[in-house]
Structure formats: structure tokens, C-alpha cells
Amino acid sequence: MTDLSDLPPLWPGRRGLAAARPAVPLLAALALWGYAVRHTDVSRLDDFGLVTALHPAFWAGLVVLTAGFGFTVRGPRRAGGWPAAYVLGLLVMERATQAVLYPTPLYAWAWKHDGVVDHLLTAGGLQTADQVGDMAVYDQWPGFFAAQAALVRLLGVESTAMYMAWWPLVSSLMLLLPLLLIYRTFTEDPRLIWTAVWLFYVANWVGQDYFSPQSVAFALHLGVLAVVLRRYGRSHGGRARQGQAVWTVVLSVLVVAMVVSHQLTPGMLAVSLLALCLLRRSRDWVPAVTTVVIFLAWCLTAALPFLSAAMPDMIRSVGDVGGNVATGYGTTPTGTGAVATSWAARLLSGTVMLLAVAGVWRQRVLRHRAMPLLLVAAAPLPMIVASSYGSEMIFRVLMFMLPGAAFFAAAALLPPVRTLAAEAGTDARAAAPAGTGGRGGVAFWGPLVALLALTLAFVPSYSGKDRINYFPPGEVALVQRLFDEAPAGSLVVAANRNYPLAHQSYGTVGHYWFLDDDRRHVDEILRSPAATLARDMAGVERPGRAYLLLTQGQRADSEMNGQLTGDQLDRIQESVAASPRFREVAENGAGVVYELRTEGGAAR
Incomplete structure (x- = not known):
């Protein structure tokens, strides 16, 4: 030995x-x-x-x-x-x-893993790609997350974010x-x-x-x-x-x-x-x-x-x-x-x-x-x-x-x-x-x-x-409120993944990050932000809703990694805020949430 x-x-x-x-x-x-x-x-x-x-x-x-x-x-x-x-x-x-x-804890990826543990606790078992899409990869390598779920239960804490x-x-x-x-x-x-x-x-x-x-x-x-x-x-x-x-x-x-x-x-x-x-x-x-x-x-x-x-x-x-x-x-x-x-x-x-x-x-x-x-x-x-x-x-x-x-x-x-x-x-x-x-x-x-x-x-x-990696308490609270209120079947759209709880409720809520698209589509959003985003967010059936989330963490990541400048992000937000297709549902110093207005029971 x-x-x-x-x-x-x-x-x-x-x-x-x-x-x-x-x-x-x-x-x-x-x-x-x-x-x-x-x-x-x-x-x-x-x-x-x-x-x-x-x-x-x-x-x-x-x-x-x-x-x-x-x-x-x-x-x-x-x-x-x-x-x-x-x-x-x-x-x-x-x-x-x-x-x-x-x-608050650092790193969007750490918050993502917190979401995986939370999903494992609420789902009660492993799921397939038909159920959770790309996130099923975590159910196929579940060792770390299963151990953390057991630790959360053992410690009696609310989540791994503690x-x-x-x-x-x-x-x-x-x-x-x-x-x-x-x-x-x-x-x-x-x-x-x-x-x-x-x-x-x-x-x-x-x-x-x-x-x-x-x-x-x-x-x-x-x-x-x-x-x-x-x-x-x-x-x-x-x-x-x-x-x-x-x-x-x-x-x-x-x-x-x-x-x-x-x-x-x-x-x-x-x-x-x-x-x-x-x-x-x-x-x-x-x-x-x-x-x-x-x-x-x-x-x-x-x-x-x-x-x-x-x-x-x-x-x-x-x-x-x-x-x-x-x-x-x-x-x-x-x-x-x-x-x-x-x-x-x-x-x-x-x-x-x-x-x-x-x-x-x-x-x-x-x-x-x-x-x-x-x-x-x-x-x-x-x-x-x-x-x-x-x-x-x-x-x-x-x-x-x-x-x-x-x-x-x-x-x-x-x-x-x-x-x-x-x-x-x-x-x-x-x-x-x-x-x-x-x-x-x-x-x-x-x-x-x-x-x-x-x-x-x-x-x-x-x-x-x-x-990029730090999310102030206001940003955490804003995103948490969004996911607490979003009905099952909803869609959350954001510039990128750099915000806390970015994969929260991924079993019931869809996620779309428009900076993951190719450059041509990003340029289209810059030319006509509200109209393009409204088209991208259309098709969400009731009771689900479509939300646009813009936060301090997304802005920092976009600016420091050469995605979009602060002025470009401001133009997108101003266009959405002025559009009758959207309404503001939550806001604080760390970010804002807009909801796509619905007509006839479907998002437009």
C-alpha cells in the first residue's frame, strides 16, 4: 500500500x-x-x-x-x-x-451546470435528446451531476449555487x-x-x-x-x-x-x-x-x-x-x-x-x-x-x-x-x-x-x-424572475449565453442565442432588430410565451470578445423597446426583459 x-x-x-x-x-x-x-x-x-x-x-x-x-x-x-x-x-x-x-458565483458555465443539477433533481431521472435536445449530453455523462444532486439533498441546500x-x-x-x-x-x-x-x-x-x-x-x-x-x-x-x-x-x-x-x-x-x-x-x-x-x-x-x-x-x-x-x-x-x-x-x-x-x-x-x-x-x-x-x-x-x-x-x-x-x-x-x-x-x-x-x-x-464572468445580484434576480414566471413551452432569446441561469428549466423552456448564428443573420438583426427578432421568435404556442433577455453579462461578453459593440447592442434594445410588437415585462440596472406580444393565441 x-x-x-x-x-x-x-x-x-x-x-x-x-x-x-x-x-x-x-x-x-x-x-x-x-x-x-x-x-x-x-x-x-x-x-x-x-x-x-x-x-x-x-x-x-x-x-x-x-x-x-x-x-x-x-x-x-x-x-x-x-x-x-x-x-x-x-x-x-x-x-x-x-x-x-x-x-454571486462566477462563470456562465458554472451556472449552466447548476441548471443541469437542478434539472436532474426535478426530472427525477436521465432523459434523451428527444426530451431535452442538445442538453442530453449531460444525461449521457451524468456522474458529476448525480453526485452533486446527492450532495444538495444531503446538505439540505436549495441548489449548488449555495x-x-x-x-x-x-x-x-x-x-x-x-x-x-x-x-x-x-x-x-x-x-x-x-x-x-x-x-x-x-x-x-x-x-x-x-x-x-x-x-x-x-x-x-x-x-x-x-x-x-x-x-x-x-x-x-x-x-x-x-x-x-x-x-x-x-x-x-x-x-x-x-x-x-x-x-x-x-x-x-x-x-x-x-x-x-x-x-x-x-x-x-x-x-x-x-x-x-x-x-x-x-x-x-x-x-x-x-x-x-x-x-x-x-x-x-x-x-x-x-x-x-x-x-x-x-x-x-x-x-x-x-x-x-x-x-x-x-x-x-x-x-x-x-x-x-x-x-x-x-x-x-x-x-x-x-x-x-x-x-x-x-x-x-x-x-x-x-x-x-x-x-x-x-x-x-x-x-x-x-x-x-x-x-x-x-x-x-x-x-x-x-x-x-x-x-x-x-x-x-x-x-x-x-x-x-x-x-x-x-x-x-x-x-x-x-x-x-x-x-x-x-x-x-x-x-x-x-x-465577463461576474453577474451582479440584480442580474441573477432578473433572470431568476424570468424563469420563475415563464410558462412551460416558452422561448427565451438572448444575444449570447453569458448570463446566470442561462440553461435554467431547459426541460420545459427553449433557448435561442442569436450570436450563435452565422454572420449574415446577425447582420440582418442589426439592420432591422425588432422585425427580425419578432420573426425569429414567432411560432411559440400558448400557453408558452417568447421573451427577449438582454443583460449586463451578455454586453460584457459581446464587447470583450469582438461580437457586437455596445452601440450595436444599444440599437437593438432601442428598436425593440420602440416596437409595438414587444412589451417590457421586467427591468433593473443589470438588464431588461421584453415579451413578444401575442395575437390570436400565438406569438408574432
Whole structure:
């Protein structure tokens, strides 16, 4: 069985003032963070999102935290559990800030998943495409949503919206143990382990830690890799064989939970495990075969209806690298803030990848010992050739590469490292003791400055689009009122999907987002907004009604992603407001709802 005794201890074992010295910058950083969140106003976000809204004390706290971590992890004495405490502090500052600052949960996709859980609770079972249309895909991968529905019942809360704002912190914490187990497989040097963990968290800006199946599936993915690399990657002696059946059962449970929850992650895992086997870095095919068999079994049974419909498009996308990485119309960052934050994210990922290459070249010891981790980092790359995954494949590939890339990037920032004690004789000539490196000169200050720059770059990369992702309480209340009052069979029309509860009541209420149409139809709406929208919304039979919803979140998404400008959206709203075909039924500072007037029992 895997035990945790070989991991760095979480808490210091020494006593006295010297042992407590690392606590000073940690506590100072958290104090600055606490002061910052109490004095930050998010009511009026600009195109830089949270970056310009944050109180300067937040940035000071992040600098102090990073410097304290750098001095602690590179100190000449054993740091004990202080690096772990600093990483937990980093997660609080990174992932809890938004939950504390914003009165409502972020991300339209998180609200969409809240709607899926709510539908599962009210419908009482899984449904088909004939019943819920495109949303049936969630009923064919229901693992995450069924678990959340059970959790809602267990906690006695109204919906997942009661806790999903904290999900980024929770899901990030779920990754910590698998990361430690994976990194500890290849090194016993605590400097490398904790620096790699730090880099992983500051470079994981992609935003898949929100309330989603991907967040849990990624944790399961790392858990399987930890089991495989630690239990199946070693020599097959008598002791190594003991308990292997137990670990196969554990691995199977993790894979099943992943397969029933998410479409992409099992494919990524299978690619990684097959790469290890085909390149002879793992001689045991059991994990790879187990993963492939379970994944195929699910795809050929429960998920077959979705795959049958989607297969032609999936086949066409194979080999279309340009199309797979293209974002397409309506997702081009527009404006200084959107462009700046987009480049910050690209530079952050690019720098980590370049550091990873430097680490592979610089640390000779790791090139051989950690080759399996290097393969795991490179294995997701071919997926760019296989599919676009809704124009998100490049982001997912970056995320799945990151655990391995962060390890080698950390190696580039450190003096020579050692791998495992069992190989100390082999490594002795190539690696310095863990306490060397000192605290003076370029060898220390250069990596510390690089670590600080990467840590600061996380904030615009992760929170720079909060003007899009944040929905004020007024917007939530307006949309909730609409769905509370909309009769079954109604149609809700909006510019795009970027508003809270966008998929609420999708079992009984239809949804149409006109910016999803081709450019010619969007231009037609711009030429004659009220007449075109009235025609698009016609045909809704009583008792259903047709509504047009325009909100602050839709405007932010449209403006920052190059869809329609604010003036164009204003013209659409003014045209509808002046048209006798529509009447206003609800309005507040965050949006407005119009209803298409009916004549003779049908919407016109």
C-alpha cells in the first residue's frame, strides 16, 4: 500500500524562534490579503477585470508570500512543512479571493451546470435528446451531476449555487495529494517538489477549476497517474507484485468515476498510459488496457446516442490543426484590457513551457529518472490533431501538460537536484546536497524574480476577464424572475449565453442565442432588430410565451470578445423597446426583459 511517510511533513518538527521564522512573511501576506479583500470594490469592473479593482495590498501580499516561499524552500536548513503552508496560502489568495469578493458565483458555465443539477433533481431521472435536445449530453455523462444532486439533498441546500463559488478552491486542493505523490515518485528533494507544486498552481490559469465535471475528472486523472507511476512503474519483484490486484481495483474505481463524468479526460488518460507502455517506460499494460476497455464500454452503451450524432463532425476535425486551434467568429479579444490579459496568459504558459525545456536540458539526472513524467507531459499534444473540442482543445492540452511541465520548469529554477535516496550513489557526482544554492547571487535572486513574475502574471491570466464572468445580484434576480414566471413551452432569446441561469428549466423552456448564428443573420438583426427578432421568435404556442433577455453579462461578453459593440447592442434594445410588437415585462440596472406580444393565441 502507498503510505505518506516519505512525503515532506506538513508541519515543522523543530521548536523555537528559528523554526517559527518562516511564519512571519506567511502571516504578513495573509494579513495584507485580508485587508485587501475588505477594501476592494467589484461593483464597477473595467476591461481588466479584477486586476485594476484589487486593492494594492493584495499585490503587496502576493509579493511577500512568494518571497517568503522562495527563502523558505531554498533555505540552508530543512524547511519542514512550511513550503506546504505557503502553498496553502497561495491557494487561498489565488482561488478564494473571488469567492470572498463577489456576492454571486462566477462563470456562465458554472451556472449552466447548476441548471443541469437542478434539472436532474426535478426530472427525477436521465432523459434523451428527444426530451431535452442538445442538453442530453449531460444525461449521457451524468456522474458529476448525480453526485452533486446527492450532495444538495444531503446538505439540505436549495441548489449548488449555495456553494459553487468555493469550488475553485476545493478542486485545487483535490489536486495537491496526487501532485505530491507523482513528484515524490521521481525525487526526494523537497525544493523541487514544492517549487513544482507552486509553479503548477500559478500556471494553471485555464480556468477549469470552476464547478464542472472537468475539475473532478482532472483530479481523478492525476490520481490514476499517481497510482500507475508509483505502483506499476517499478520493477516487478515479489514485493512489487504484492497487493497489485488491490491497486488495480482502486485504479478501476477511479477510471469508472472519470469515464461516467467527462468525455475528454479518459481519452487524455488513455493516451498518456499508452505512451508509457509503447515507449517501454511501463511494462505493465494493465492500467492502459483497463482504462481503454472501461472507456469504450461506456462510449458504446450509455454515450452511444451522443457519439453517433457527433461522429461525422469529429471525423472531419481529425488532422485539421488550424481549425482545431482557431477560436472562430465572436471570440477574438477586443479592447486593451482583453488583449492585455490574453497576452499575459500566453506569456505565462509560454514561459513555463520554455522553462520546462531548460529544465530537461539542464538537469541531467532528471532526463533519465523522470522520463515517464516527461512522456506524460508530451502525450496530450497529439490531441490537437484529433479534435477542436469546441475551440477549447488547445487550453485543455495545456492543462494536461502542466503537471509534467511544472516539474521540469521547477528544475530549471533550482541548483542541481537529487532524485531518490536509493540512487544517491549514482546521483552524487551530478547533484548537490539539498541545502546548497545559498541565498546570494544570481543563482538565487534570478529564479526568485522569475517565480515572482510568474506568480503575479497568474492574476490577470485568471481574473482578467471577470467583467465577463461576474453577474451582479440584480442580474441573477432578473433572470431568476424570468424563469420563475415563464410558462412551460416558452422561448427565451438572448444575444449570447453569458448570463446566470442561462440553461435554467431547459426541460420545459427553449433557448435561442442569436450570436450563435452565422454572420449574415446577425447582420440582418442589426439592420432591422425588432422585425427580425419578432420573426425569429414567432411560432411559440400558448400557453408558452417568447421573451427577449438582454443583460449586463451578455454586453460584457459581446464587447470583450469582438461580437457586437455596445452601440450595436444599444440599437437593438432601442428598436425593440420602440416596437409595438414587444412589451417590457421586467427591468433593473443589470438588464431588461421584453415579451413578444401575442395575437390570436400565438406569438408574432
